[in-house]
Amino acid sequence: MNSCLLCEKPLDDQPTWQQFLGIEKQTSTCPVCLAKFERIDSITKTDQLDSIYSLYAYNEQAREYLHQFKFLQDIALAYVFASDLRSVLIDPKKIIVPIPMHPASKKRRTFAQVDALLEAAGIPFQELLQKTTESVMGEKTRSERLAIIELFTASADIISNEKIYVLVDDIYTTGTTLQHAAHTLKQAGAERVEAVTLFRATGKK
Incomplete structure (x- = not known):
């Protein structure tokens, strides 16, 4: 019998008719654990990002999830x-x-968490950015964030302007990381850049 990935309690292995028809995917998490996450579907934008969509609030359950995951x-x-x-x-x-990790950080952690999220979801992606620093923006003061000139470099010039480029990150806190990444993509030739994050720290811009 499969167990919930979060609480490790057994899941009901009896498939539903939706799963037989391919409408509903097999769950890996129990309803009790999922209910602790706060769905917000927040949409905003900035001067560099045409849209930022965050699925869940960064509450206590989200904090525990990211700690265990990362x-x-x-x-x-x-x-x-x-x-x-x-x-x-x-x-x-x-x-x-x-959003990439710095190579040194990836070596310490052994995997890139955003890549892992996308691979688990079966979503193809392109590694168009390289991170230039190991710094974590959420741990810096506002003046320190403003002093940083370049967080990313583009691995290649962008040829197709007809496509929408969507940055993906695990959490949106200050927005500095996404802003820098979007700026780099636009400098490389992207016309429209959006972002999707799993969590958003509410009350922060």
């Missing part, structure tokens, strides 16, 4: 939100671009 390296947790991410990112007109 820092305790429980990569199986990438499947918890696979269906949610698939529903908002599957679009042939969109080129999905994960």
Whole structure:
């Protein structure tokens, strides 16, 4: 019998008729655990980003999830939100671009969490950005964030302006990381850049 990826309690293995018809995906998380996440479907925009869509609020359950996923390296947790991410990112007109980790950070953590989320959801993506610093923007003061000149470089010039480029990150806090990434893509030739994040820290711009 399968168990919930979050609480490890057994899941009901009896398939529903929706699953037989391919309408509903097999769940990996129990309803009790999922109910602790606060769905917000927040949409905003900035001067560099044409749209920022965040699925869930960064509440206590989200904090515990990211700690276990990223820092305790429980990569199986990438499947918890696979269906949610698939529903908002599957679009042939969109080129999905994960926010990258610095190579040194990736080596320490052993995997890139955003790549893992996209792979679990079966979403193709392109690694068009390279991170230039190991700094975490959420841990810096506003003046420190403003002092940073360049967080990313583009791996290549962007040829197709007809596509929508969608940045994907696990959490939206200050917005600095996404702003820098969008600026880099636009400098490389992208006309429209959007973003999707799994969580958003409410009360922050």
